[in-house]
Amino acid sequence: MRMRHSWDMLNNHLMSQSQAPIVLFCDFGLPYTGQMKARLCREALTSPVIDLFHDVPAYDIQAGSVLLAAHADDFPMGSIFLCVVDPGVGTDQRQPGVLFAGGRWFVGPFNGLFEHVVRRYGEDAKADIKAFEIIADQAAVSATFHGRDIFAPAAARLAKGDQSGLKPVKLKAIRKAEFQEDVRAVIYVDEFGNLMTGIRAKSLRDDEAIEILGHQLAMVRTFGDVEPGTLIVYENAVGLLEIAANQANAHDILRISTLPRIKIVKL
Amino acid sequence: MRMRHSWDMLNNHLMSQSQAPIVLFCDFGLPYTGQMKARLCREALTSPVIDLFHDVPAYDIQAGSVLLAAHADDFPMGSIFLCVVDPGVGTDQRQPGVLFAGGRWFVGPFNGLFEHVVRRYGEDAKADIKAFEIIADQAAVSATFHGRDIFAPAAARLAKGDQSGLKPVKLKAIRKAEFQEDVRAVIYVDEFGNLMTGIRAKSLRDDEAIEILGHQLAMVRTFGDVEPGTLIVYENAVGLLEIAANQANAHDILRISTLPRIKIVKL
Amino acid sequence: MRMRHSWDMLNNHLMSQSQAPIVLFCDFGLPYTGQMKARLCREALTSPVIDLFHDVPAYDIQAGSVLLAAHADDFPMGSIFLCVVDPGVGTDQRQPGVLFAGGRWFVGPFNGLFEHVVRRYGEDAKADIKAFEIIADQAAVSATFHGRDIFAPAAARLAKGDQSGLKPVKLKAIRKAEFQEDVRAVIYVDEFGNLMTGIRAKSLRDDEAIEILGHQLAMVRTFGDVEPGTLIVYENAVGLLEIAANQANAHDILRISTLPRIKIVKL
Numbered sequence: 001m002r003m004r005h006s007w008d009m010l011n012n013h014l015m016s017q018s019q020a021p022i023v024l025f026c027d028f029g030l031p032y033t034g035q036m037k038a039r040l041c042r043e044a045l046t047s048p049v050i051d052l053f054h055d056v057p058a059y060d061i062q063a064g065s066v067l068l069a070a071h072a073d074d075f076p077m078g079s080i081f082l083c084v085v086d087p088g089v090g091t092d093q094r095q096p097g098v099l100f101a102g103g104r105w106f107v108g109p110f111n112g113l114f115e116h117v118v119r120r121y122g123e124d125a126k127a128d129i130k131a132f133e134i135i136a137d138q139a140a141v142s143a144t145f146h147g148r149d150i151f152a153p154a155a156a157r158l159a160k161g162d163q164s165g166l167k168p169v170k171l172k173a174i175r176k177a178e179f180q181e182d183v184r185a186v187i188y189v190d191e192f193g194n195l196m197t198g199i200r201a202k203s204l205r206d207d208e209a210i211e212i213l214g215h216q217l218a219m220v221r222t223f224g225d226v227e228p229g230t231l232i233v234y235e236n237a238v239g240l241l242e243i244a245a246n247q248a249n250a251h252d253i254l255r256i257s258t259l260p261r262i263k264i265v266k267l
Numbered sequence: 268m269r270m271r272h273s274w275d276m277l278n279n280h281l282m283s284q285s286q287a288p289i290v291l292f293c294d295f296g297l298p299y300t301g302q303m304k305a306r307l308c309r310e311a312l313t314s315p316v317i318d319l320f321h322d323v324p325a326y327d328i329q330a331g332s333v334l335l336a337a338h339a340d341d342f343p344m345g346s347i348f349l350c351v352v353d354p355g356v357g358t359d360q361r362q363p364g365v366l367f368a369g370g371r372w373f374v375g376p377f378n379g380l381f382e383h384v385v386r387r388y389g390e391d392a393k394a395d396i397k398a399f400e401i402i403a404d405q406a407a408v409s410a411t412f413h414g415r416d417i418f419a420p421a422a423a424r425l426a427k428g429d430q431s432g433l434k435p436v437k438l439k440a441i442r443k444a445e446f447q448e449d450v451r452a453v454i455y456v457d458e459f460g461n462l463m464t465g466i467r468a469k470s471l472r473d474d475e476a477i478e479i480l481g482h483q484l485a486m487v488r489t490f491g492d493v494e495p496g497t498l499i500v501y502e503n504a505v506g507l508l509e510i511a512a513n514q515a516n517a518h519d520i521l522r523i524s525t526l527p528r529i530k531i532v533k534l
Numbered sequence: 535m536r537m538r539h540s541w542d543m544l545n546n547h548l549m550s551q552s553q554a555p556i557v558l559f560c561d562f563g564l565p566y567t568g569q570m571k572a573r574l575c576r577e578a579l580t581s582p583v584i585d586l587f588h589d590v591p592a593y594d595i596q597a598g599s600v601l602l603a604a605h606a607d608d609f610p611m612g613s614i615f616l617c618v619v620d621p622g623v624g625t626d627q628r629q630p631g632v633l634f635a636g637g638r639w640f641v642g643p644f645n646g647l648f649e650h651v652v653r654r655y656g657e658d659a660k661a662d663i664k665a666f667e668i669i670a671d672q673a674a675v676s677a678t679f680h681g682r683d684i685f686a687p688a689a690a691r692l693a694k695g696d697q698s699g700l701k702p703v704k705l706k707a708i709r710k711a712e713f714q715e716d717v718r719a720v721i722y723v724d725e726f727g728n729l730m731t732g733i734r735a736k737s738l739r740d741d742e743a744i745e746i747l748g749h750q751l752a753m754v755r756t757f758g759d760v761e762p763g764t765l766i767v768y769e770n771a772v773g774l775l776e777i778a779a780n781q782a783n784a785h786d787i788l789r790i791s792t793l794p795r796i797k798i799v800k801l
Contacts, residue, residue, distance in 0.1 A: 019578045023568070028458060031338065034290070034319035035504070038341040041315060044286045048575060048583075049315075052568035058459075059514060071565065074572040074682075087514060090489030143489035145504035148341075191562060191589075222624030222677035237569070237679035247593060247621060295725060298605065301557070301586035302771070305608040308582060311553045316582075322725075326781060354781060357756030410756035412771035415608075 020078030021048040022155055025068055025108075026147065027085045029054035035145070036082065036152040043156035047080075056085045056188075057259070061112040062179050063187035066198040069116035070238040072104055082155045083108030084147035096134040096150045097174065098158070098166055101127070107134075107155045109146070115176040122171070131174050132166035186212070186243070186259040193249030196242050197262050201235035204264070209233075211263040212243060213254055223247070287345030288315040289422055292335055292375075293414065294352045296321035302412070303349065303419040310423035314347075323352045323455075324526070328379040329446050330454035333465040336383035337505040339371055349422045350375030351414035363401040363417045364441065365425070365433055368394070374401075374422045376413070382443040389438070398441050399433035453479070453510070453526040460516030463509050464529050468502035471531065476500075478530040479510060480521055490514070554612030555582040556689055559602055559642075560681065561619045563588035569679070570616065570686040577690035581614075590619045590722075591793070595646040596713050597721035600732040603650035604772040606638055616689045617642030618681035630668040630684045631708065632692070632700055635661070641668075641689045643680070649710040656705070665708050666700035720746070720777070720793040727783030730776050731796050735769035738798070743767075745797040746777060747788055757781070 022040065024033055029051075037049060052071060056064045064085045072081065086109045088094050094111040102121030106114050110133075122129040134154050141149040157164065183198025190196065199210070209216050210233055217233040226232055228247040231254075236242035241262075244250045254260075289307060291300055296318075304316060319338060323331045331352045339348065353376045355361050361378040369388030373381050377400075389396040401421050408416040424431065450465025457463065466477070476483050477500055484500040493499055495514040498521075503509035508529075511517045521527070556574060558567055563585075571583060586605060590598045598619045606615065620643045622628050628645040636655030640648050644667075656663040668688050675683040691698065717732025724730065733744070743750050744767055751767040760766055762781040765788075770776035775796075778784045788794075 019575055019580070021572070021575045023572075030318060030322070031320050032457075034317050035338070035341050037315075037317045038288070038290075038319075038343070038346075041286055041288045041317065041346075042343045046286070048571075050568050050571045050575065051564060052572075053565050055458075055564070071569070074569050076572070076576045079572075079575075088491060091491030093491070142504045144501065148504060190566075192592075224622060224625035224627070234678065237676045237682060297585060297589070298587050299724075301584050302605070302608050304582075304584045305555070305557075305586075305610070305613075308553055308555045308584065308613075309610045313553070325726075355758060358758035360758070409771045411768065415771060 019048065020076055020080070020159075021050045022159060023075055023079055023081045024049065024051045025053050025056060025071075025081050025083045025085070027054075027056045027058040027064075032145070032147065035148045036084075039148055039152035040156045043153065043160070045156045045159055047159045050075075058085060059087055060187070061085065062115075062183050063185070063198055063259075065113050065116040065179065066183050066187060066240075067196075068106070068113060069120045070240050072102060072106075072117060072120075074238065075104065077103040078105075080105040080107060080155050080158050082147070082151055083113055084151055085109075085113055086111065086146060089146050090143045096136060096146060096154075097169070098132040098134060098154060099130070099174070100132075101129045103128075105155075105158050107151050107158065110174045112176040112179065114174060115179050118171065118175065119181075129171060131169050131171050133169050135165050135167055184262045184264065186256070186262065189251050189256070189259070192244070193251030193253075194242055194244040195250055195254075195256070196236060196240055199241045199262060199264075201239055201241050204241065207267050208264050209267050210241060210243075211265050213256075213260055215254070216265060217243060229253075286315065287343055287347070287426075288317045289426060290342055290346055290348045291316065291318045292320050292323060292338075292348050292350045292352070294321075294323045294325040294331075299412070299414065302415045303351075306415055306419035307423050310420065310427070312423045312426055314426045325352060326354055327454070328352065329382075329450050330452070330465055330526075332380050332383040332446065333450050333454060333507075334463075335373070335380060336387045337507050339369060339373075339384060339387075341505065342371065344370040345372075347372040347374060347422050347425050349414070349418055350380055351418055352376075352380055353378065353413060356413050357410045363403060363413060363421075364436070365399040365401060365421060366397070366441070367399075368396040370395075372422075372425050374418050374425065377441045379443040379446065381441060382446050385438065385442065386448075396438060398436050398438050399430075400436050402432050402434055451529045451531065453523070453529065456518050456523070456526070459511070460518030460520075461509055461511040462517055462521075462523070463503060463507055466508045466529060466531075468506055468508050471508065474534050475531050476534050477508060477510075478532050480523075480527055482521070483532060484510060496520075553582065554610055554614070554693075555584045556693060557609055557613055557615045558583065558585045559587050559590060559605075559615050559617045559619070561588075561590045561592040561598075566679070566681065569682045570618075573682055573686035574690045577687065577694070579690045579693055581693045584609075592619060593621055594721070595619065596649075596717050597719070597732055597793075599647050599650040599713065600717050600721060600774075601730075602640070602647060603654045604774050606636060606640075606651060606654075608772070609638065611637040612639075614639040614641060614689050614692050616681070616685055617647055618685055619643075619647055620645070620680060623680050624677045630670060630680060630688075631703070632666040632668060632688060633664070633708070634666075635663045637662075639689075639692050641685050641692065644708045646710040646713065648708060649713050652705065652709065653715075663705060665703050665705050667703050669699050669701055718796045718798065720790070720796065723785050723790070723793075726778070727785030727787075728776055728778040729784055729788075729790070730770060730774055733775045733796060733798075735773055735775050738775065741801050742798050743801050744775060744777075745799050747790075747794050749788070750799060751777060763787075
């Protein structure tokens with residue numbers, strides 16, 4: 001069973017836990033992450049800051065939501081995810097907000113990015129999970145970079161145990177019931193050409209396999225289990241199915257231009 | 268009005284302000300930034316280090332100078348910019364130096380890179396602004412990497428409040444009177460294909476528009492104000508005019524190979 | 535002569551030296567480096583973490599070994615290199631281990647990556663140099679990411695002065711006698727198109743020159759010594775021979791697709 005922390009316990013914990021990091025989960029890198037870190041510094045923040053993603057697929061919020069949920073568990077309790085995947089910035093389409101779930105904080109746009117975190121950490125009725133809107137000082141907010149002007153300052157305040165500027169909202173207001181449980185597609189390509197899918201490995205049954213672009217692939221445990229160049233699928237280190245080729249580039253072998261769909265097939 | 272800090276006030280501030288960061292503003296990334304951080308560590312530095320730019324255009328010092336000036340304000344007083352855009356490294360063409368302006372420190376080559384910082388923070392006759400040459404121990408200096416061997420150690424000493432090895436020079440010795448007030452060109456392309464220009468947004472009058480490669484563009488407030496795919500110009504989050512396309516890649520739409528010039532036209 | 539620290543002296547030093555960094559030397563970048571830093575945070579680590587390489591050539595361990603040895607000296611005593619260049623991950627081909635040499639720690643796979651560090655720091659019979667296997671808790675280890683599951687936790691423990699989980703092994707068990715003293719090839723291409731070779735500059739005699747793809751190149755001190763566009767070879771800032779072109783891209787000029795071999799020729 002997943003460990004849960006109560007709200008008060010976490011608050012106390014957060015105040016004394018100077019090592020819980022701020023984690024950047026963004027669809028951009030330099031120089032914009034540098035500008036966000038400038039705001040964290042302004043707030044005299046002493047937390048470590050960890051860059052996790054600089055290239056979350058920007059216009060597919062479902063894919064981003066699965067990536068975020070899959071990676072959150074690696075980080076210690078009290079971690080604050082600063083999530084800026086925000087194609088609707090500057091419009092009225094989404095509120096800036098904060099989610100507390102699984103003992104971690106998620107700061108970012110309420111555009112669906114947190115849906116899979118809610119599902120992973122909040123399915124249990126007793127789970128300690130809360131949502132807040134951020135009440136920002138509009139005078140200090142630019143039209144195009146809420147990551148710097150709203151989300152980074154809110155994350156810095158949380159890291160110092162300061163919950164001012166947060167207004168509780170009902171969790172159901174931020175839910176996206178229409179999102180699938182798994183995203184049956186490639187959702188991220190890494191620099192080795194490995195293809196991360198949006199499918200939890202534990203959801204695949206023993207009598208099922210996956211198919212990508214006409215290739216049916218068998219599950220293996222690790223790269224070394226097959227000959228160099230062979231396409232494989234395995235449970236990656238964050239629990240998602242991933243397609244790769246031993247000592248070769250699966251992206252190039254499959255000649256991928258857009259992110260392909262994945263089929264689940266019976267063996 | 269821009270806040271100014273007096274020299275003595277800043278020195279005291281600097282000593283007690285452990286959170287003022289060292290900011291990397293370079294035309295290179297790994298592994299060279301890692302080697303510079305190694306030198307910062309050798310000096311037992313406890314300041315946070317923030318990567319801001321790893322890809323400043325290397326052979327256009329005017330563009331680099333505008334980028335630096337536009338981004339400096341985001342960082343807190345006492346910040347130390349470690350600026351290595353240095354095509355003349357190892358020659359007699361430029362001195363290594365330090366500029367104190369706007370309550371911040373700028374360490375790097377005196378090759379024009381600091382000109383726009385001087386203009387922004389130093390126009391007022393009462394502004395507290397000073398320039399220094401760095402007297403480096405030549406025995407410890409390689410021929411090709413002054414960023415590591417001269418600038419990083421100088422920045423680390425400043426961060427600890429140590430101004431040894433700095434020799435005051437007249438500000439006018441480092442000025443570049445020939446630089447234009449605005450650079451009417453694209454000076455930086457980000458990973459979304461957005462085109463940052465060297466033109467301050469506040470310099471554009473209400474009856475003026477900009478033209479790029481034959482396209483006249485209207486000012487908007489943010490991306491969401493237009494249909495997807497439409498080219499726009501807006502004031503970006505650091506006060507410069509920027510050209511982008513809503514949910515699309517302006518760089519690709521305009522088929523840019525070199526950084527194009529910008530015209531200012533009457534409406 | 536290279537300074538050496540005794541084992542006990544270093545241990546004491548390590549405990550009090552909070553500034554010695556953890557240095558990432560990997561063949562991957564985000565998001566995987568972020569996941570490794572998450573593990574460092576879990577251990578309440580306060581050491582600075584420095585990204586040095588994210589793109590060590592993955593399938594040429596000799597090249598990686600030379601790169602590591604050439605860059606280690608820049609970092610202060612007590613530094614801990616977290617080295618993940620690990621094509622054999624998840625197989626029985628290599629043990630996870632730790633090397634102590636030159637007053638620094640090297641954590642990573644015993645696949646030959648540490649051979650040139652041993653040669654640089656360990657040639658002297660009195661050198662203080664030790665090797666250890668890491669005894670990992672297999673239940674917490676994924677099949678594909680030992681960087682996160684074995685090496686990062688071991689590095690974090692070392693940074694706190696905790697040597698538990700380390701089992702001494704004979705140094706000769708990790709040696710690769712078959713590795714050449716210098717790798718006569720380009721081993722790394724940087725973002726300027728400069729070509730780092732695996733040849734120590736001091737190994738080249740005054741009556742020798744190098745040849746790459748039919749071009750014989752003369753040694754110079756720095757870029758500015760020749761006309762723009764001219765190919766040169768020089769001692770780079772970590773002591774290796776490097777090929778570049780003044781204000782131009784040597785990689786493009788030479789139209790390189792794979793990493794070419796280098797010949798040493800008599801003048």
